[in-house]
Amino acid sequence: MNERTEQIVNALRSVLEPVRKIDIITLRMLRDLRVDAQGGIHMNIYIPGKAYSEQAVLYQRIHEALAAIFPQATVHVHFINSMPSAEAPNLTVPQISNIIAVASGKGGVGKSTISASLASALIRAGYRVGLMDADLYGPSIPAMFGIVGQKPAVTHDGPTPKLVPIQTGRLHIVSLGNIIDPEQAVVLRGPRLAAIIKQFFNDTAWPPLDYLVVDLPPGTGDIQLTLVQTIPLTGVVMVTTPQEIAYIDAIKAANMFQMEQIAVPVLGVIENMSWFEPPELPGKRYYLFGQGAGARLADYTQTTLLGQLPIVEEHRMSMDTGQALSDGLRLNDDFDRIASLLIKKVDLRNAIFSPGLAVQVQS
Template sequence: MRETIMADVDINAVHTALGQVLDPALEQSLAELDAIRKLEVSGARAEVELCLGYPLGRDDTLARRVRDALVALPGIDEVGLVLDWQIDAHPAANSAMAIRGVKNIIAVASGKGGVGKSTTAANIALALAAEGAHVGILDADIYGPSQPQMLGVGQKRPQVIGEGKAQQMIPIPAHGLQSISMGYLVSEQTPMVWRGPMVSGALKQLLTQTRWDELDYLIIDMPPGTGDIALTLSQSVPVTGAVVVTTPQDIALLDAKKGIEMFRKVNVPVLGVIENMAVHVCSECGHKEHIFGAGGGERIAADYQTRLLGALPLSLAIRRQADGGEPSVVANPDSPESQEYLAIARRLAAELWRANRRAAPVTIIES
């Protein structure tokens, strides 16, 4: 960090005040995060440069906190602020198991079907892209791929380049995402009547034979449950972290716990829990009702020392927009639902940054 000291201002007080400002996504101080790149004071003006490890997007909470903290000091009347961000690769991205062109891999999972996992995965990916990151999404639900319809891609086929073992698929663009799915390779009426090893092999091919173009995040929409695909991912791919989607009712929470335990057993950090269908808001009168119960996501996050990343409503609009090929973040970015997806994406990316900072270095293996 570069500092310029001026005689008429207590630079130590400025530095201390700046360092104590809390990042809104992690509620951790800028000093602890080592996020301060420059601090200069000229007359009554402070110039600050910050660099965080997740996309800042359009949220101005941190900027307001910095300005409020500094103009409260004697002698500081103006604050010039530059907010920058840099997404680093997880240490495992340099390992022999790495997926070329991918910095971080995030698995979005659920213990059971029907909790809105795929809709959540699509909106998280789109939210991260809206915040400024380069994002891809892989539909790992080989038996029931849904991302082609949710992303409005339909029956497009990926272009294949190269020959033999060097063949690669070019991901299909969708609302600014790079996407790949078994649904692009078979028709909607074709059932995947495969046993476990074939499914695992198909997932490996989708991952390793897709030509990802410098992704900050690859979101993997996992199939429900804790079967072969989850094990394949953990054993052959450097997954940076996982997110578990649940609904508030007790049955869903029981299955969500199994999902968290599974990731723990294969040493994949659980970055947080997302509670879907948390509350229903009447479209006529605005009355709120917790149809499936209240506080389940928060309880399970506390039980497993992880974080509730956010809670989403039971909303007809979310369902209609996903079915129509334009998920909420694209269809209506200013809606309350979209704003919640954006907030969840920021918290998720920030938690991943924190996990990467704690991760042990991985030895680079030359091929």
């Protein structure tokens, strides 16, 4: 995702679809965007069906928007009938627009905290959001939202019974922590874990969602592999702490997602526990875990450092006491900024790639 494609996507945000009067990026009509060696711009525009009559208007608006920034470029717009993703038959969860996994190499770097806080930030931004706790060994999401001990309902509306995500505020949550006794989770092994992850998608009645955030366990085990094989992930956010050792482990995890057969794009990097600033010494930062891993990992994965989060005791306490959805948490502003950057990356990713397809990995 180089600078030029980013500029193109930003310019095309001004192109409104004439019927719905929403821009073509938000509507995910733009796909397969590519700039050739001569600077020619190529794209597919997905239109709702054969009866659609606004191609000419869209064609003109796209050309005008791009001529304003790249007057010399030739622009090739190809219209394709039928919208992607929602109708694509191999998607098991067509009602979920974007599925974003939060991953890391090392344990304890803050994935669950970040998944929960990002989900809350996306809710504040007005999106329909779900949170899936895929850390089946040590589910920590229920505690962060104060829903420990609650059991999800089962609906018999369809041909097969389905799990109903637990709703708290406007957030929809599925976690093994709400289904079995947490102590039982530790004895789960590979095939069983894979079956549960599949059920979390196929046998769960997810409502229509703009974003589903998936909190992963650390590393590159069965759960990660099942996830990339089961569903079309939009992308992954890598979390690291600032020190060298975390960077080395994070690269291994990033490499797994970027393997050719898997090819899940890294949407960005979040560096957590970057420094500690004592409340009584404003401006004085202590870099307890060293510095630099976030920027280096962003560099390595050719993505952006979406943000650096300080160590904040009150944030930890709020999360430990089930207040992840509260307004006014100390790190909420940081997470709002990170969420808005992430949304831009997701839009860009959706413009460049065809709709995500679950990969087939031989194992």
